[in-house]
Amino acid sequence: MNTQAAPALLRAREVSVRLGGAVVVRGAQAMLHAGELVALVGPNGAGKTTFIRALAGLLPAEGEIMLGERPLGVMGNRERARAVAYLPQGHVFHWPMQAAAVVALGRHPHMDPFSTPSPQDRAAVSRAMQRTATEAFADRRVTTLSGGERARVALARALATEAPVLLADEPTASLDPRHQLVVMELLRRATRDGGAVLAILHDLTLAARFADRVLVMDGGRIVADDVPSEALSPQRVAQIFGVEAMMVDTGEGIALIARHPL
Amino acid sequence: MPGWTTRADKKPMNWLNRQDLKLNAALAALAVVLFALSLMVGPANLSLARVIDALFRGEGISGIIVRDIRLPRTVLALLIGATFGLSGAALQGLLRNPLAEPALFGAPQAAAAAAALVIAFGLAGATSFAVPLAGIAGTMLAIGALLTIAGRRASLTVTMLAGLALASFAGAAIALILNLAPNPYVAMEVAFWLLGSLQDRSSDHLVIAAPFLLASWVILGLSAGAFRALTLGEDAAVSLGVDIDRTRFAVIVGVAFGVGAAVAICGSIGFVGLVAPHLVRRLVGYDPARLMLPAALTGAALLLAADIAVRLLPGVVEIKLGVVTALIGVPFFVAMIFSERRMLEGSPS
DSSP states (O other): OOGGGSOEEEEEEEEEEEETTEEEEEEEEEEEETTOEEEEEOOTTSSHHHHHHHHTTSSOOEEEEEETTEEGGGOOHHHHHHHEEEEOTTOOOSSOOBHHHHHHGGGGGGSOTTSOOOHHHHHHHHHHHHHTTOGGGTTSBGGGSOHHHHHHHHHHHHHHTOOSEEEEESTTTTOOHHHHHHHHHHHHHHTTTTOEEEEEOSOHHHHHHHOSEEEEEETTEEEEEEOHHHHTOHHHHHHHHOEEEEEEEOSSSEEEEEEEEO | OOHHHHHHHHSOSSSSOSTTHHHHHHHHHHHHHHHHHHHHOSSSOOOHHHHHHHHHTOOHHHHIIIIIIIHHHHHHHHHHHHHHHHHHHHHHHHHTOTTOOGGGGTHHHHHHHHHHHHHHTTSSOTTSTHHHHHHHHHHHHHHHHHHHHHTTTTOHHHHHHHHHHHHHHHHHHHHHHHHHOSSHHHHHHHHHHHTOOOTTOOHHHHHHHHHHHHHHHHHHHTTHHHHHHGGGOHHHHHHTTOOHHHHHHHHHHHHIIIIIHHHHHHOOOOSHHHHHHHHHHGGGTTOTTTTHHHHHHHHHHHHHHHHHHHHHSOSSSOOOHHHHHHHHHHHHHHHHHHHTHHHHHHOOO
16 A cells, blocks of 8 residues: 555654653654555553553653644544544443443533534434444443354444544454454454544454554664564564564465464 | 433433422422421421411511521522532542541531531631631641542542541540530530521521532532543543643542531531432433432422421421431431342452
């Protein structure tokens, strides 16, 4: 895919984040173009979640983060919320609300708190639920849903925001193999209308299979930013993850197989 | 069109929900009935006709009973009950926890300690603005400390332990005030006042409390949307544009205004904030924003009913209102813990 021609929806340069005195992210950079699905991988403690939270405006960060043409720092809460959607880890729902009501929360940044939802709000919720095939349990309480169904509702909520950039923190964690593929395909499809997705993934095979580009993070730095076959070369996987891996060209893209720890 | 869209037409997302109109109307009607009953019931039982007559023409003894004795008490019960219901719903929304209740976090105790300090040491008369202001300051300290300790993740265990510590500390402060009271009569007066009652409250009390109570409604009501977004957790809520620091501050100030002013007038009355939201939560689809109004109406109805009950119970001495709400509230709390045991055991902390 020729991503260079597409407009940059997110540009992060020299981003550093301190958490409790420790520098967790050191001068990291990232670019997201329209239509791109980018994977962010790295060992535990590499700073992936911190980096993505900084990009979502949830943490104060040094450096330059641009959403489209606007610096993140000058955006108000609601403007930022319309520009970048964030899907946290774990698909948490604290109250057993109905799935449709949860998805509708995605419209929060578009709505005046005391008004009823506009036709656009309803249409966005409807599209998000259609796309994630969650209409069937729209009336069910989220606490009664299976893990895979909850993951889809959580994703529908993030999609309902209709922000051009979606940042997802381990969207496939603790899902069965089928739902991991379902979620990845949904993320893939979400980029088709000109959006961009950056997803933290622990499963390198999924990253290699679905991502247009892979960012490899280690020790708070982005150490590689390339197409999967380059970014996840066996040498780099060995060096960063301590895993001996092999890469197979299946004819429909590459498959990365982790073999054993080094 | 998918089925949910038609439902969504009936269930708009705003907090003053059309779907909830029936529920709110029913609760409001209940509160009105209890309000009227509260004007009728007492040592001298009056008929509805006499109450209405006394209210609007108010001559003679029944005029004094209804207008000067029962009306302030009844209006206070209504306002304070609604405030407790709303404060409970707001704290539960912020902490994403159905067991959050100002009384469990030492808020009324802290308000009581601060107000008792002012009264016991003669810094101000019982009907001066200094008393609710002291109560507000005490509550603000308690809720502020609680939210600081509970932190971003607001885990159940940490929140409850912090609340326990604060409640114990406020209790100790009250004990210290009683201990150091200049004379036994003052100590006795403070001790009785702490039991919580609306007996013999005048329109002066109403005038000094009402502005703070109404302000707390506005402050807490404006955060309803944030409470709803918080069902996704703090990070997701912030990513949806919620200003979490402002929301937390609004809850501290709102609960402090409401509970602080209420406790300054009526002493320590607990558990309305726990019970009221719980009774109606299911009826609003567990939506923390839609919960606010029904929780306030339920709180008002509960406190009115409790205040009628203390007058109906036989005995020479009137049972204190705070005693009744605790006697009913604590078993209710235990039952809630029992029924939510699985959620509590499995709750991420």
